[in-house]
Structure formats: C-alpha cells, structure tokens
Amino acid sequence: MKIPMNDGWGFIEEFDRDLLKAEFDQESLQPVRIPHTVAETPFNCFDESIYQKVTGYRKVIRPEDSWRDRALNLTFEGAAHAAEVYFNGELITTHYGGYTAFTVDLAPYIRFGKENILVVKLDSRESLNIPPFGYVIDFLTYGGLYREVYLEVLPKIHLKDVFVRTEGVLKEEKIMIAEMTLTEFKDVEGNKSEGQNSVKAVFSLRHHNTLESRELGRAIIEEEKSTHRFIIKDVELWDIENPNLYSLEIRLDNREEAYDFPFGFREMKLEREGFFLNGRKIKIRGLNRHQSYPYVGYAMPKSPQVLDADILKDELGLNAVRTSHYPQSKHFIQRCDEIGLLVFTEIPGWQYIGDEKWKEIALQQVEEMVIQYRNHPGIFIWGVRINESPDQHEFYKEANKIARVLDPTRGTGGVRYIKNSELLEDVYTYNDFSHEGNNSGIEKKHKVTSRKKAPYMVTEYNGHMYPTKAFDDEPHRRAHALRHAKVLNDIYKEQDVLGGFGWSMFDYNTHKDFGSGDRICYHGVMDFYRNKKLAAEVYASQQEKEPVLALSSSMEVGEYPGSIRGDLYVFTNGDEVRLYKNDRFIKGFTQEQSPYPNLPKGPILIDDVLGDRLEEESRFSPGKREDLKKALLAVAKHGPNHLPLSVKLVALKLMLRHRMSIEEIGKYYTQYIGDWGQEATSYSLEALREGRVIARIEKKTMKSVDLSIKRDRKNLVEEETYDVATLRIQAVSESGNLLSYLAEPLIVETEGPIEVIGPKVLTLRGGMTGTYIKSLGKPGSGKVTIRLDHRVKKTLDFTVEVMKREEGMRIL
Structure with missing residues (x-):
C-alpha cells in the first residue's frame, strides 16, 4: 500500500x-x-x-x-x-x-x-x-x-528493486530478463526469520495501451538476489514514433497487490556511424532542460513536469532532451517514456571537482541515478562526468565502472568542453560553442577528438554565445533563430555526429556571476514561462504533427534602422510558402531553396518581395525591369549605403543606359517596397504541403489588443498532492500577431478552491507572460480572471477534484 x-x-x-x-x-x-x-x-x-x-x-x-x-x-x-x-x-x-x-x-x-x-x-x-x-x-x-x-x-519480505532489461528485440522471440532484489529473510527487528525462508513469485506482462495481461511464469525464490529469464513473442517495440510501454507485474505469495515495473522492448546502439534505435538510424535533435520554474524554483508537482515533456515533443518537434545538469523528476522522465522522447540524464555538477569526500558522494549519486532510472526505456545514455569538468582518471574510471556494472545495456557519456580529453566513456560528448553567426555551425569531429572510432555527440551549442530576450528587437531575434538553424543544419550534415542538444529549452534563473545582471540567463528558445521565441520555430518546424508557419518580421518598417528590413525568413513544415501583399500574390518559395538544405525543413529565405509587380511598368523593357528589380531588392536587403559592388554597377547601368535618376529609382523603391505613403499595407503568407494550404498568417498594423491564453488543463485533479495548471499568456493583435513591445501589467484574480502561484500582478515581457494556478485541497469550481487595464478581460473556468487517499492513515 x-x-x-x-x-x-x-x-x-x-x-x-x-x-x-x-x-x-x-x-x-x-x-x-x-x-x-x-x-x-x-x-x-x-x-x-x-x-x-x-x-x-x-x-x-x-x-x-x-x-x-x-x-x-x-x-x-x-x-x-x-x-x-x-x-x-x-x-x-x-x-x-x-x-x-x-x-x-x-x-x-x-x-x-x-x-x-x-x-x-x-x-x-x-x-x-x-x-x-x-x-x-x-x-x-x-x-x-x-x-x-x-x-x-x-x-x-518484499521487493527492494527489479531491473528489467531486454535482448534480441529485433527477433521474433525476444528475451526479457528480470534481476530481482528482495529484502533479507528477516523480521522487522532484523532477526533471521524462522517462519519464512522463500517466497513464491508470479510474473505477468501487461501492455500499457491495451491493458492486456499474460502470465509469463512462476518461481520459488530463496535468495535475496535472483535473475529470471523469459522468452516472449508478439510484443511491440518502444520507439520514438510508437512508444509502446509494458509493465512487468510481480505478485509474491499470492498477495492481492502486485509490484509494477514499467519498461519497453527496444534496442539502442551508440556507434561511430550514428545512433540506432531498433536498427534504424536516428539523428538526435534535442534541447537542454533545467527543472526550474518562476517563483518556486524546483517545487512543482506532476502536471507542469508532464507539460514540459509534451512541449519538447509536440510543440518543439524534438526527439531528445538532456536533463542538464542533474537527474530530474520521475514524472518528467515517465512522460518522456510515454510520448517517445529520448533522454540523456547525468549526475549533478558544474565544472568543479571537490575533495575525496565530495567525490565519494558523487560516485554514490552515480549509483543512485542508475538504479533509480534504469527501467526507463527513453534513457539512452548515462552522463557520468561532472559537466564541463577537467579530466580525472581514477575518479571517472570508477564512475564509468559503477554505471556499467549496474546497467550493462546503456552507454556512458560525460559532457566536456575540452578537446582531446581522455575518453573513458563510450561516447565523446562535447559542448561546441564555436558558432559566432558567420562561420560553420560546429567544429569537425577530428578537430575535437582524435578518437576516430568513438561515437561523437554535441551536447550544448549557442546559449551564452547569443543571449536573446523576448523583448529584443527583431534583427536580434532573427539572428538568434538563424544561429540555431545553422548549428542544427551542420549537425545534420555531419554523418559522424550522432546529433545535438541546443542550449536551452527556456530562460532560467542563475547566480550573480552569470546572466544579464538580473539573475536570468536569456539562453532559451522559449521564455521562462515556456512561451516561444522565434528560435523555437526552427525546431517546431521539423515535425509534421501540427502545422507551423512563422515569419521573422512583423513587416513594420519602423522596427529597422533606416527602414531596411534585411533578409526575411519563413519557418514552416510546409513544402512551400506563398507571399501576398495587400492580397495580391507576389511569389512562391519552396523548401528546396532553403539556405539550410540539410535540415528536414530548413528556414526559407524570402528574397523577393516584388514578384512580377514591375510588369505594371509596361513602358519598361524586360532588361530594364530586371535591372531595376535587382537594385530595389538589394536596397531592401542592404540599404542604399551598403550595396555590393555588383549592385552598384547595376544602378550605374540604370542611370547610364536606361536614363534613370537616383530620385526616380528611389520613387520606385518607395512605391513597391518601402511601403511609405500607402494608407494600409498588409502581407500574408500561406504554407502548403502537397499542394494543400496547411497554415496562413497575416502581417498588418494592429488596431486592437487581445490576450491569447494557452492553458494545459481546466480540470485540476489532486491525486498524491496538489495539482497545478499552467497559463501561458501572449498579447496579440486582432490578426493574432504577437505584440512584442506591449509591456503593461496584467491583474489576476481567483475565485473558489484555487490560488495563484507567485504574484497576482503579471508583467508582459516581449508581449508574453505566464502564471500557475494551484488547487487548495478542496473539491469544487473556480474562476480565474485576467485583466489588461480597461481593454481586455478574460475569465477561465476550473474544476478541482480531490481523489480519495489510501485508507490507513490520519494526518493531524
């Protein structure tokens, strides 16, 4: 019980x-x-x-x-x-x-x-x-x-631990091995039991989805430790697309209550050529996650933990997560198992290695981590080094030994920033912060390690190299997104790189020695409340479950110095996009044209906002129209004072051959690109997949404000403890566009058996904020009202259900 x-x-x-x-x-x-x-x-x-x-x-x-x-x-x-x-x-x-x-x-x-x-x-x-x-x-x-x-x-006499592992899962007859540890045959006082020196065990297998259960076998157990081997047919494999979970149920001495140990049938191999899951090569695409939240730090129950896993998988389109820099909530890891999200988990630490007592505790933490998490099928590697620490041969030799003895089924890694570090682990895991915006996304493997045959994985990139706030200007947010796109593109390009984990999932609180001076590292592709920044769309567009369409610009010319928008990028999981201006079709662009060709869905460069509009100038020859278009588009990208030499020659040609003055060229720029002098200019984009429109967005000047509130649940259910609903809030225009520079306060009020975690006055940062609604241990109905001064009022209904606790205890 x-x-x-x-x-x-x-x-x-x-x-x-x-x-x-x-x-x-x-x-x-x-x-x-x-x-x-x-x-x-x-x-x-x-x-x-x-x-x-x-x-x-x-x-x-x-x-x-x-x-x-x-x-x-x-x-x-x-x-x-x-x-x-x-x-x-x-x-x-x-x-x-x-x-x-x-x-x-x-x-x-x-x-x-x-x-x-x-x-x-x-x-x-x-x-x-x-x-x-x-x-x-x-x-x-x-x-x-x-x-x-x-x-x-x-x-x-009861089970202390069971390690369930599988072998030969790609064969018709699969092998499941249960390594059991019982308490000693002693009484409560610790004396040798005279009445019982063995137990009868019944083993059953249950599928989590179908709830179908079948008996595997029976055994009489007379030792504290025992191993049981079963040959099993007709089971489904755990995979990132189809995460089939099973439970090994063990019933001792015909007791009513059974022990339940979830696991999955899968084969994972970390090899020089890549990561293989059930024989299929998979490029690891992940982010690093801290387990912290605004206001309460680590202290969150099941629902927000589950939500983070769902965000990583469903909203960000990832197939992996690294639990930087420590083991994280069982609720989070269990959810990763359920949805097919691979996990790299590691022991606590950050760069520093202490004295012998310190190292003794670290090794104990290796043991605790492996024993407590080894039945989770999503975990594919153990991190047994202190993150970014120097080499220490004996210490790390022992750490690897402990992990391998306790779990011979998984490889080990150790996150380092050192080139040509001593490799005692199975995988050379490396934090590659070499990208600076205008160079290669990652370093070549052979420049990082001489261990040519060792598997190689990038465990951090970007992050502190380009901190980005949700309220930074558009050019900064665009550059942030493109840095993530470039590194991810180059990870996909290199066949001898297993994959990578970007830094990081969201912004987080930090010490005075780091961050932006306000105790926050703005390193995330999401803000602290898990609202998306533009960079999140790089990852989101790699999945096809939900349509994604985002533009790197609001198309407001006043956001840019000299009204020069520069490059425009579209992030989408469509095959092509179509651009419209004032509902007139301008041009279509396809994934094949992406400057990031190695990605499944690379950001698409919109390098032509003119299309065939100069055809309206019927008095121009085709050659003149072509030269004028080149000049206008170049000015839109670079500005008039920073044109490449080739474009300056085109402009000279317009003036000398086509007899156009600078003023006349400027007039056409204003008319066709600059959007000056026009009462209303709107842009819209459509994303298509296989010829069908899957998403549409419109960019135009806002007229009214609304609040978009995304909540993960309206029914709070208390099972083991209180429940929490997450509200992610964005200020948007009537067209649904984020109002990044709205920084007004929001007032939150509650009614019923619920309360707000943290302040009841929220601040919009980058047009976004969030809050958490907590149940108070009583069943009933509740309301949350959120106000933006006199302009917006939103009311959300909640219900609270309190599950009956196990009988047998009164709490005073």
Whole structure:
C-alpha cells in the first residue's frame, strides 16, 4: 500500500531542535504541502542567498494497527540538498544530494497508539561539500522538499528493486530478463526469520495501451538476489514514433497487490556511424532542460513536469532532451517514456571537482541515478562526468565502472568542453560553442577528438554565445533563430555526429556571476514561462504533427534602422510558402531553396518581395525591369549605403543606359517596397504541403489588443498532492500577431478552491507572460480572471477534484 505523505507538514525557515520534541506546538509552524520551496523568489532581480539556509519540516503521524509487523518505507523523491531525517527525536538517516530519491524504514522506530513525530532538517546552503557545489554554478539550486514524499506499507519480505532489461528485440522471440532484489529473510527487528525462508513469485506482462495481461511464469525464490529469464513473442517495440510501454507485474505469495515495473522492448546502439534505435538510424535533435520554474524554483508537482515533456515533443518537434545538469523528476522522465522522447540524464555538477569526500558522494549519486532510472526505456545514455569538468582518471574510471556494472545495456557519456580529453566513456560528448553567426555551425569531429572510432555527440551549442530576450528587437531575434538553424543544419550534415542538444529549452534563473545582471540567463528558445521565441520555430518546424508557419518580421518598417528590413525568413513544415501583399500574390518559395538544405525543413529565405509587380511598368523593357528589380531588392536587403559592388554597377547601368535618376529609382523603391505613403499595407503568407494550404498568417498594423491564453488543463485533479495548471499568456493583435513591445501589467484574480502561484500582478515581457494556478485541497469550481487595464478581460473556468487517499492513515 502506497500512501502519499504530502499534506499536513509544518515548515520553519530556521531549523530549531525543539521541533524534535513531542510537545512542540505544530500549529505554530507554517502549514505547507509538498512539493515545497524554502523561499519563493521574484521573477528576476533578487539575491539568491534567500534560499540558502537550514530549514525544518515537521509532520505528526498516528499509525494504524494494520501497520504492525510491516516494513514502513518512507521515500523522499527530492530534498535539496542535505537532509537529516528524525523520527520520534532520533536521527534515522542522512542523505546528501538533492536530485535523487532516498528511502528509510520507519518500522524499527514507530510507536503504535501514540503520535509519531517526523522531522526533516534540510540544508540548502551552497557551502555544502557535495555536488554540485564548490565553485560558481550557472543555475540556481534552490531548496526544499521539492518532490513528493510517500510511505509504502509492505510485508516484511518484499521487493527492494527489479531491473528489467531486454535482448534480441529485433527477433521474433525476444528475451526479457528480470534481476530481482528482495529484502533479507528477516523480521522487522532484523532477526533471521524462522517462519519464512522463500517466497513464491508470479510474473505477468501487461501492455500499457491495451491493458492486456499474460502470465509469463512462476518461481520459488530463496535468495535475496535472483535473475529470471523469459522468452516472449508478439510484443511491440518502444520507439520514438510508437512508444509502446509494458509493465512487468510481480505478485509474491499470492498477495492481492502486485509490484509494477514499467519498461519497453527496444534496442539502442551508440556507434561511430550514428545512433540506432531498433536498427534504424536516428539523428538526435534535442534541447537542454533545467527543472526550474518562476517563483518556486524546483517545487512543482506532476502536471507542469508532464507539460514540459509534451512541449519538447509536440510543440518543439524534438526527439531528445538532456536533463542538464542533474537527474530530474520521475514524472518528467515517465512522460518522456510515454510520448517517445529520448533522454540523456547525468549526475549533478558544474565544472568543479571537490575533495575525496565530495567525490565519494558523487560516485554514490552515480549509483543512485542508475538504479533509480534504469527501467526507463527513453534513457539512452548515462552522463557520468561532472559537466564541463577537467579530466580525472581514477575518479571517472570508477564512475564509468559503477554505471556499467549496474546497467550493462546503456552507454556512458560525460559532457566536456575540452578537446582531446581522455575518453573513458563510450561516447565523446562535447559542448561546441564555436558558432559566432558567420562561420560553420560546429567544429569537425577530428578537430575535437582524435578518437576516430568513438561515437561523437554535441551536447550544448549557442546559449551564452547569443543571449536573446523576448523583448529584443527583431534583427536580434532573427539572428538568434538563424544561429540555431545553422548549428542544427551542420549537425545534420555531419554523418559522424550522432546529433545535438541546443542550449536551452527556456530562460532560467542563475547566480550573480552569470546572466544579464538580473539573475536570468536569456539562453532559451522559449521564455521562462515556456512561451516561444522565434528560435523555437526552427525546431517546431521539423515535425509534421501540427502545422507551423512563422515569419521573422512583423513587416513594420519602423522596427529597422533606416527602414531596411534585411533578409526575411519563413519557418514552416510546409513544402512551400506563398507571399501576398495587400492580397495580391507576389511569389512562391519552396523548401528546396532553403539556405539550410540539410535540415528536414530548413528556414526559407524570402528574397523577393516584388514578384512580377514591375510588369505594371509596361513602358519598361524586360532588361530594364530586371535591372531595376535587382537594385530595389538589394536596397531592401542592404540599404542604399551598403550595396555590393555588383549592385552598384547595376544602378550605374540604370542611370547610364536606361536614363534613370537616383530620385526616380528611389520613387520606385518607395512605391513597391518601402511601403511609405500607402494608407494600409498588409502581407500574408500561406504554407502548403502537397499542394494543400496547411497554415496562413497575416502581417498588418494592429488596431486592437487581445490576450491569447494557452492553458494545459481546466480540470485540476489532486491525486498524491496538489495539482497545478499552467497559463501561458501572449498579447496579440486582432490578426493574432504577437505584440512584442506591449509591456503593461496584467491583474489576476481567483475565485473558489484555487490560488495563484507567485504574484497576482503579471508583467508582459516581449508581449508574453505566464502564471500557475494551484488547487487548495478542496473539491469544487473556480474562476480565474485576467485583466489588461480597461481593454481586455478574460475569465477561465476550473474544476478541482480531490481523489480519495489510501485508507490507513490520519494526518493531524
């Protein structure tokens, strides 16, 4: 029986040993629910020391008689970063590391018929001698019991761990191997059990989609560790397009409750020639993800974690994610399994390697990571180096050994920025920040490592090389997008590069030593609330599930110096686009014309906004029209003062041969391109696939403001803990175009059993913002009203459902 332990906690900002006393007044503490952060932070411009402290959590438990003679395994999924757990005043365990779970058995310490006091002393200071601490870090580490807590009431003899792995999955008869670890045959007090020295196990296989279940076999188990091998036919493989999941169900001694271990049948190979999934070569296309959110840092429950995975797969069109720079929520990883998103996960750390004690804890974190995550089929590689750290032979030799012993089915990698680093892992993983906007997207593999036969993967690119805010001007946002396009294009070009992970999915809070001075790194292709910047469209356009059509310009001439728009780019997953001006067809452009030919769907350059419009000048000869068009388009791209020599010669030809003055050429520019002197100019684009229009956008001067609110759910369902809905908000015109420079406040009001996480006055940044709506533990209906001064009012309805908790516990 699994009992959520996320309600009924009391919190104090400075730990006090009086918390350990039974007579301590629980009501004097701040009531909190888990996940919880030790300090809510502003969106930006704050001192990160506000969460770096030693805090206390306290909970009162009265056990039921049904718990007698049972193991009582209490699990903390994430406690940042050093946790001392006390039960009835006694220290029962200490855990170092905020990114992996830990479990302690309460049975030896519990007192039946009395109140039991559970206390956690939590140290979130960055002075701790554990990873990732020791030097500067380019992300905030926050603090709190930020992932869920639960209690499992289990028989004395129960399963501690099962590792499910598969072999020969491309054959008709596939092999599934279950490596089981039982508790020792001892009683609760730790004495050798006299009554039971074996258990009967029944193994079944269940498909997650069809729920079809079949028995695989039975066994009598007499040892703590055992291995069970099954030959299985007629199962479907886990793949990024069809992520078929199965569960191995194990029932011990005919008990009613079965153990459930999700996994997938798949074959992954990391080779010099590429990454192969079930025999098919796949170019890895991913982004790096931090697990942080505005205001509450790491402390978010299941729904926002699931949403991030869905955004990566469905909105950004990716097939992979790197959990930089630490293991992340089981909810996130499980969702990646469900939707077919590959995962590169790694141990905590950032550049620094500490002393022997520090390294001992790091190696323990390797072990915890692999054991806790190895049944997830989406994970394709273990990161066993500290991100961007120097070589340390013995340390990394041991880290690789631990990972390979615990999981011989996956390769190892270690993210580095060093060329020709010692390679103890299976894959040379390298952060390539060589692209500067006008050079190759990535370096050649042979310039980075001499290990020609080793698989090679780019693990970070762009990011700090070109920070971009959602409220930067259009030329900056366009350049940001094209940098991502260039690097991704060159990754696709190189056959000996497995793929790459861009930096990063979204903007994030950082330390004073990094970012833009406001505690934010604006390195994302999305903003902190997960609203798209233009660069996100580079990735989104690589998928074909949902139509994508975005233009790099608002077409407002006043946005550009000298009214020179420069190059225009379209990001689309269509085969071609058609450009219209004032509803008149100008020209069509195809994917074959993209300057990024290696991408499945490269950005399309719109290099002709004239089309055949000069045909209206019937008195011009064809040659004169052609020369005039070249000159006008060149001025539109470069401006009159920066024309290439070849265009200057064309202009000279117009003046000498065709007898046109500079003033006359300027008149035609204004008439056909400059949009000056025209009462209303609009542009529209259509994206087509196989001759059918799949998307259409219109660019014209705005007349009114609206709010586009994208929410992931309107029904909040409390299962293990509170639920959270994410609202992503954009200010748009009547044509649906983002109003990037609208920076007014939004007022948020709630009614019913819900509340806002963070401030109730939101700031539009780059025309975008967001908020989070949290359930309060009571069922019912709620409303959220969002106002933009007197111009816009939006009301959203919500319902809250509270699921019945497991029986057997009362929380006081």
